[in-house]
Amino acid sequence: MRVLELAYVIALGAGLGLASAHYAVAERPVVGRAQIGAWTTWPKSGARDSDPYMRAYLARGVHLPLGAGEGLLLIAERDDAGQPLDGRCRYGVSGVVPPARGWSLTVADPARRPLQLTVARESFSHAEIVRDERGGLRIIAAATPEAGNWLPLPPSGRFLFLLRLYDTPISSHAGELRPEALPRISRVDCR
Amino acid sequence: MSMLDQAPLLAPAAERTRIPAFGWRDRLGRSLRRIILLTLMGLVLAGIVHILTVLLIPIMAERDASSVYAALGSGGHAELITPAPDGLPALAEPDPNSVGAVCGFDLTGGPVRVVAQTGALPLGLTLHRHGGGVAYAITDRAAIRGVLEFVVMTQEQLDERLAQDEDGETARELRVVSPSPQGLILARVMLRRPADRADAEALATSVACGSAD
Known part of the structure; x- marks a missing residue:
């Protein structure tokens, strides 16, 4: 009886402990996350004092995150209305980008790998954008060609937007950003 | 009864x-x-x-970036990881608008000096420790006369250097303490346009890393 009880405690402890640790660091951890409108960022991911969950996540893959002071990565899985980003829809990315020496907006698959699309255009940098007469930013992301700054999407399925700000003064207080300071992601229509 | x-x-x-x-x-x-x-x-x-x-x-960790790319840069200059060298795994979450070159270092043989010339494109240098995580980051804005230079060392090596410094003399080098004796120096250059790739690769691979003594 005692052996059975001991086996139960050990199995429960080891099983639940290992499974929960795996689950906690298999993806970017919930700990240390900051949600700003549609964008998610981990302000401490590139800091010397990053939390143990972020360190464990980074140790499990070939990750070389942007250092604090070097830049900031923001990820959007959903549009401003909270709907998951879907290749069957058209999206407008507009508004302002926080002050930075340079930025890039990339489309990636849910595992944050580059999309293998036939059109060789998976990102825009600050210098490649055609701006409107007021200097505003307007990028159209869609599976079919669009006029202006067209970012091709996969024909269907989930995808992500990744916004990288290089050499930005906001990286130290990214968690306090307001949604208006970041580009808006609005769904135009869906097939 | x-x-x-x-x-x-x-x-x-x-x-x-x-x-x-x-x-x-x-x-x-x-x-x-x-x-x-x-x-x-x-x-x-x-x-x-x-x-x-x-x-x-x-x-x-055995599959983190600093373990996987440890052998790169042994020739004294950073080596490109975008695209990944033959036989090595690719970088997770790569940015198509940047190129990266790395130098693996091992401080057991003494401090390592990193010297980068700045160019027209934004350059960032980061120190990634073994087991993941950034221990130090600096951009070309901190360059003096177009050169970014720092020396990576362990806490013991820093203490040794401080003891050797002449009294009243300020150290002329920027000293960075690495939390782990092994790690990676990454030079990341942002591309403004796809045509900048050749310049960015030349800038990233021109970063020199060798013994400081």
Whole structure:
């Protein structure tokens, strides 16, 4: 009886402990996350004092995150209305980008790998954008060609937007950003 | 025989009928309490295992960037990792608008000096420790006369250098303490346009890293 009880405690402890640790660091951890409108960022991911969950996540893959002071990565899985980003829809990315020496907006698959699309255009940098007469930013992301700054999407399925700000003064207080300071992601229509 | 005489004889019989029912419930209650206690012990153990696992993953890491790219840059200059060299895994979450070159370092042989010339494109240098995580980051804005230079060392090596410094003389080098003796220096250059790639690659691979002494 005692052996059975001991086996139960050990199995429960080891099983639940290992499974929960795996689950906690298999993806970017919930700990240390900051949600700003549609964008998610981990302000401490590139800091010397990053939390143990972020360190464990980074140790499990070939990750070389942007250092604090070097830049900031923001990820959007959903549009401003909270709907998951879907290749069957058209999206407008507009508004302002926080002050930075340079930025890039990339489309990636849910595992944050580059999309293998036939059109060789998976990102825009600050210098490649055609701006409107007021200097505003307007990028159209869609599976079919669009006029202006067209970012091709996969024909269907989930995808992500990744916004990288290089050499930005906001990286130290990214968690306090307001949604208006970041580009808006609005769904135009869906097939 | 009076009623008083019969009373003691009835009582044991009544107890005999009540005991089995009371014992069954008692045993069930005790088993339940035991299972709850064992489950709580299991949950406490799970918490300990969870914390230990999360803390041990970076220490035991063998597939992190600094382990995978450790051999790159041994020739004294950073080597490109975008695209990944033959036989090595590709970088996770790559930015198509930047190029990266790395130098693996091992401080057991002494401090390592990193020297980068700045160019027209934004350049960032980061120190990634073994087990993942950025220990130091600097951009070309901090360059002096177009050169970014720092020396990576362990805390012991820093203490040694501080002891050797002349009194009153300020150290002329920027000293960076690495939390782990092995790690990676990454030079990341942002591309403004795709045509900048050749310039960016030349800038990233021109970063020199060698013994500081």
